[in-house]
Amino acid sequence: MTQARIIDGRAEAERLRAEVALEVASLKAEHGLTPGLAVVLVGDDPASQVYVRSKGEQTLAAGMLSVTHRLPGHVGQDELLALVQSLNADPAIHGILVQLPLPSGLDEKAIILAIDPDKDVDGLHVVNAGRLSQGLPALVPCTPLGCMILLNRTLPSLAGLHAVVVGRSVLVGRPVAQLLLQADCTVTIAHSRTRNLPEICRQADILVAAVGRPLMIQGDWIKPGATVIDVGINRVPFRDPVKAAEGKTKLVGDVAYKAALEVAGAITPVPNGVGPMTVACLLANTVTAAKRIHGL
Numbered sequence: 083m084t085q086a087r088i089i090d091g092r093a094e095a096e097r098l099r100a101e102v103a104l105e106v107a108s109l110k111a112e113h114g115l116t117p118g119l120a121v122v123l124v125g126d127d128p129a130s131q132v133y134v135r136s137k138g139e140q141t142l143a144a145g146m147l148s149v150t151h152r153l154p155g156h157v158g159q160d161e162l163l164a165l166v167q168s169l170n171a172d173p174a175i176h177g178i179l180v181q182l183p184l185p186s187g188l189d190e191k192a193i194i195l196a197i198d199p200d201k202d203v204d205g206l207h208v209v210n211a212g213r214l215s216q217g218l219p220a221l222v223p224c225t226p227l228g229c230m231i232l233l234n235r236t237l238p239s240l241a242g243l244h245a246v247v248v249g250r251s252v253l254v255g256r257p258v259a260q261l262l263l264q265a266d267c268t269v270t271i272a273h274s275r276t277r278n279l280p281e282i283c284r285q286a287d288i289l290v291a292a293v294g295r296p297l298m299i300q301g302d303w304i305k306p307g308a309t310v311i312d313v314g315i316n317r318v319p320f321r322d323p324v325k326a327a328e329g330k331t332k333l334v335g336d337v338a339y340k341a342a343l344e345v346a347g348a349i350t351p352v353p354n355g356v357g358p359m360t361v362a363c364l365l366a367n368t369v370t371a372a373k374r375i376h377g378l
């Protein structure tokens with residue numbers, strides 16, 4: 083058996099960003115429209131700060147307007163809601179993203195519900211989830227959208243394939259299952275209470291792992307030739323005791339990658355698989371939102 087094809091998420095993300103930049107240039111030239119993305123960061127979580135800086139830089143690099151609002155962790159619910167409402171009303175802003183998780187004490191659901199669904203580039207508002215579940219035009223969460231782009235670039239057709247999604251989160255599992263259904267897959271959603279999980283995974287032509295458990299999906303859970311999309315980003319200590327003692331960590335996915343390489347037909351690595359697609363899809367969603375708001 084030959085080794086699986088490694089799906090290059092970094093290259094695909096670069097391609098998508100270049101496409102977005104071209105579209106932004108033509109929206110500016112033909113319609114005088116510059117898509118604008120506002121990112122709201124509350125508190126000083128280090129990982130969130132890194133993500134938010136990267137989102138801002140990539141937004142600017144694509145030729146769009148980027149606005150970042152940084153609020154202290156002790157900000158009140160009303161003040162945060164007032165900011166979201168002012169962004170809803172701002173005609174220069176077409177996309178609003180409130181970086182999650184929010185510090186405790188803030189009602190995350192209420193904040194997301196306050197975002198204008200037509201500017202909800204995270205696709206987390208119930209209106210967008212509802213539109214997606216009915217197959218209507220929606221703003222779709224970025225990571226699931228990235229998974230679908232990688233699948234469509236890997237497989238000639240998705241129709242009729244059995245897709246197994248492991249995980250049922252609002253951010254990934256549920257929306258990616260909806261997108262796979264829309265692409266005419268037969269979809270199974272598995273989760274922490276699923277019985278015979280290995281057996282169900284072995285039936286998958288497409289296996290999407292989005293559980294957040296390091297290396298949980300074993301090589302012998304994978305059907306030979308299957309396409310494996312690993313959404314997991316887990317930080318774990320090195321196995322090498324010297325590195326581990328230095329407190330060094332590495333990123334691993336939800337799939338036992340080395341074993342999976344020997345069985346799968348194609349697989350996304352961690353890092354540089356699904357991860358880079360997420361911000362690229364955020365940029366794409368901002369362009370989609372700007373066009374829809376302006377009836378283009």
Ligand code: GUN
Nearest residue numbers: 179180181182183204224
């Ligand atoms: N934090 C980690 N991932 C995400 C995401 O996709 N959207 C938001 N808003 N926050 C996140």
